[in-house]
Amino acid sequence: MAGRRTDTRERILRVALELFAEQGYDRTSLRQISDRLQITKASLYYHFQSKEEILEAILGEFAERLTNVVAWGRGRPPGPETRHELLRRYSEIITEAASITQSNAFQEFAVATQIRTDVLALLELLTGPDATTAGRLRAQLAIAALHIGLTPGGLTPMPTDDPELPKIALDLAAQLVEGE
Amino acid sequence: MAGRRTDTRERILRVALELFAEQGYDRTSLRQISDRLQITKASLYYHFQSKEEILEAILGEFAERLTNVVAWGRGRPPGPETRHELLRRYSEIITEAASITQSNAFQEFAVATQIRTDVLALLELLTGPDATTAGRLRAQLAIAALHIGLTPGGLTPMPTDDPELPKIALDLAAQLVEGE
DNA sequence: GTCTATAGAGCGATAGAC
């Protein structure tokens, strides 16, 4: 039980995911990864050929699970139970790996604090002071609906070019805050 | 009307926002900004003291408008009309400036294509083949609900530590895909 | 207000010893 052997690769992936989620991929250096593992930067290259390959390994794991969920869904008759189970299985796989791209990289900026404060105030205005958790989540989704509907090529690609999308998004956002 | 004068600062902000939204802040170099403006990199430093200051100017503009929206909302009696108008005004200000952090920086990876394909397939499973735009948007929001509910410190900070949040998110996601 | 030239630092990646 003296020298470590074959778990280093997995430890690298775990620590890299940690840092990518904290800081974003670009702002994370190989030096930070190796430091946290108490190995040298050069040693990383025994396990991975490049920094990109580390990210691809992480994303690939997520992608594989996602593919399995989709395949499962296609082999089932459509219906509420299938759809609910799809959502549940998707939940399982995002808990780990999904927050890499939407990093917290801008929290250092002073203006980011102001924006966050204002967004929270906006949510409070939309829900009222004693909203339930579900109500607050609906308000967040109302905001998300506007982002999806109004920023082209944003977070997730809307597979449509419906010119009515902005209006539809605003209507749906209104429904969400009114609890309908 | 010979030499340009004071509009350079605004042209820098416009081009920088373009590139930040396309590639993300980190992946955009000052060289790319100055090239697109057909000036030199060094000239940028006459108008801004640092790269961060360019981003802060962009975010600051957005933050100022957001603050005004919140102030307006606070000066109004709560009610459906106020809430709807809040959403409408928020829509107006995000169209430009909001997609900087969630950049398209990972589209180059092969595995990203697979993930996108699978997410689209998942959405199709959730909506059925001939869904309306509103239905597709609801499915997107169902996915967003899971992300918000399950990834701590993600896109937007949920101002709650309700341990029931994951379950509530899943329930709300189910409601969204079932059209309730 | 824009230029040329360059400083100074950090990065990803490689070579080769052990």
Place this chain on the structure above:
DNA sequence: GTCTATCGCTCTATAGAC
């Protein structure tokens, strides 16, 4: 499998001429 040492590159930022 991990190390030391270093290469080559790109980046932000500055100095100083025009």
